[in-house]
Amino acid sequence: MGAAPQARSAGIRYVFPVLAGKLARFATRLRGGGSAFPGYLTNRLSPTLLPTLAGQFPHGVIFVLGSNGKTTTTHMVSEVLRAHGLTVFTNPTGANLPQGVTSALLADATLTGRVRADVAVLEVDEGYAAELADRLSPAVILSLNVQVDQLFRFFETERVADMMLDASTRASGHVVVNRDDPYLSKIDVDAMTAPVSFFGISEDIVAVSAHGLSNAADTRSGTVGTIAREAFAEVREVSGREIVVALGGQDVPITLPARGLHYAADAAAALTVAARVLGGAFDAGRAAAGFASMAPAYGRGEVIPLRGTPAGEQVEFVMFKNAPSLQMNLDALEGAPERALIAIDDGTPDVSWLYDVDFAPLPRVDVVTGEKAHQLALALAYAGVEIGTVEPDMEKAVDIMRSFPETASGRQVWFVNYELMMIGRRILGLGEQETRR
Numbered sequence: 001m002g003a004a005p006q007a008r009s010a011g012i013r014y015v016f017p018v019l020a021g022k023l024a025r026f027a028t029r030l031r032g033g034g035s036a037f038p039g040y041l042t043n044r045l046s047p048t049l050l051p052t053l054a055g056q057f058p059h060g061v062i063f064v065l066g067s068n069g070k071t072t073t074t075h076m077v078s079e080v081l082r083a084h085g086l087t088v089f090t091n092p093t094g095a096n097l098p099q100g101v102t103s104a105l106l107a108d109a110t111l112t113g114r115v116r117a118d119v120a121v122l123e124v125d126e127g128y129a130a131e132l133a134d135r136l137s138p139a140v141i142l143s144l145n146v147q148v149d150q151l152f153r154f155f156e157t158e159r160v161a162d163m164m165l166d167a168s169t170r171a172s173g174h175v176v177v178n179r180d181d182p183y184l185s186k187i188d189v190d191a192m193t194a195p196v197s198f199f200g201i202s203e204d205i206v207a208v209s210a211h212g213l214s215n216a217a218d219t220r221s222g223t224v225g226t227i228a229r230e231a232f233a234e235v236r237e238v239s240g241r242e243i244v245v246a247l248g249g250q251d252v253p254i255t256l257p258a259r260g261l262h263y264a265a266d267a268a269a270a271l272t273v274a275a276r277v278l279g280g281a282f283d284a285g286r287a288a289a290g291f292a293s294m295a296p297a298y299g300r301g302e303v304i305p306l307r308g309t310p311a312g313e314q315v316e317f318v319m320f321k322n323a324p325s326l327q328m329n330l331d332a333l334e335g336a337p338e339r340a341l342i343a344i345d346d347g348t349p350d351v352s353w354l355y356d357v358d359f360a361p362l363p364r365v366d367v368v369t370g371e372k373a374h375q376l377a378l379a380l381a382y383a384g385v386e387i388g389t390v391e392p393d394m395e396k397a398v399d400i401m402r403s404f405p406e407t408a409s410g411r412q413v414w415f416v417n418y419e420l421m422m423i424g425r426r427i428l429g430l431g432e433q434e435t436r437r
Contacts, residue, residue: 062077062141063122063138066143067216068324069145069263070144072263072266072297074123075298076257079293080287081119083287084283086119087116087118088120089119126163133167137170138170138171139171140173142176144265145178157216174197180206182218183215183216198229198232199233200233200265205238213261233248252288256291258301299416299425301316304428318415320415322353323354329415330358330359330361337411339401339404340366340415341367341401342367343373343394344370348372348417351376354379354380364387365385365388366404394420394427
């Protein structure tokens with residue numbers, strides 16, 4: 001009885017910072033702004049709120065780290081856990097910095113700082129992973145891959161690997177690591193507080209892929225490639241969106257939300273995490289059912305009507321952020337698109353990496369758009385890609401794509417970076433939180 005007034009008092013002290021954050025969140029959304037400022041404001045007003053929010057989940061907090069695939073894998077883990085009956089909190093739009101995570105929590109928190117969920121599955125930026133781990137005490141930390149990305153920020157890929165592995169020492173329940181990543185496969189298992197599990201893709205499948213998994217080569221140790229690790233979850237078969245995963249000795253058929261070898265790897269990672277979180281309650285059939293009903297993650301393989309009516313032509317959004325993600329998505333194409341748009345904007349400071357991409361699967365692009373459309377078009381021209389129109393303004397580019405006759409397949413493919421994915425979805429009438437298969 002004596003603890004109740006103290007608990008109420010602890011909750012009351014969060015009313016003002018939570019209310020201020022919620023009001024800031026409402027105001028920024030009215031203005032069409034991002035979601036970071038409300039979290040920044042709340043963290044400044046109450047530095048202890050974030051750990052308090054994170055400490056309320058019975059199944060703990062799960063971190064998802066990686067150069068590519070964080071949003072998709074966070075979505076996969078969340079849906080598999082939901083298929084097992086858990087209530088899941090997550091940051092679905094990829095707000096993965098400390099202020100973004102707080103802003104996402106604010107959306108579901110009561111004024112006294114309560115979040116009603118069984119588990120939190122959080123996409124986390126690698127640069128802030130250790131700092132957030134110290135504040136949120138994650139039960140499970142998943143590291144997907146180390147790929148060449150944001151060199152203007154991180155300088156060297158091995159620094160990103162070290163950030164992930166350093167954060168992993170903070171996991172209290174389990175560490176999940178990509179066996180096929182040259183840096184991550186060399187994890188010092190004995191240095192981890194928690195047990196380590198690995199996931200991967202069959203060597204035979206990787207060997208016949210045009211560009212493998214596009215993971216960064218290890219340039220600092222004596223072994224450039226990976227070291228042998230036994231995978232708890234291994235992808236054994238891939239056919240479009242249909243894969244088979246050997247999971248703890250059992251072959252499990254899975255339907256992916258989007259095609260591509262990278263999505264198969266993400267699925268193996270998600271299954272490993274779910275199995276470790278749920279323990280004996282994990283059921284492969286429920287996991288497969290979760291995948292079967294899973295919509296693509298926010299802009300990653302979503303299919304949206306081009307002219308507002310589901311019966312007409314559709315647009316498939318293929319999002320990329322760097323050379324490896326663009327390459328993997330190009331490799332996953334099932335033939336050259338009948339109609340294609342590709343877009344990149346100032347959110348990508350240095351686009352020189354475009355010259356490392358093999359554009360052979362994309363022989364023609366109808367419209368090149370975004371603030372850096374001319375730089376992108378130059379790289380495409382050097383690669384031998386036929387270009388229809390270069391139009392830097394995204395809205396005008398969409399009008400051009402709408403003016404074309406319908407394709408025989410009824411689908412256009414738009415390759416877009418994050419910012420232009422958001423703009424494209426808005427132009428086609430889809431709000432920030434809405435998703436469609």
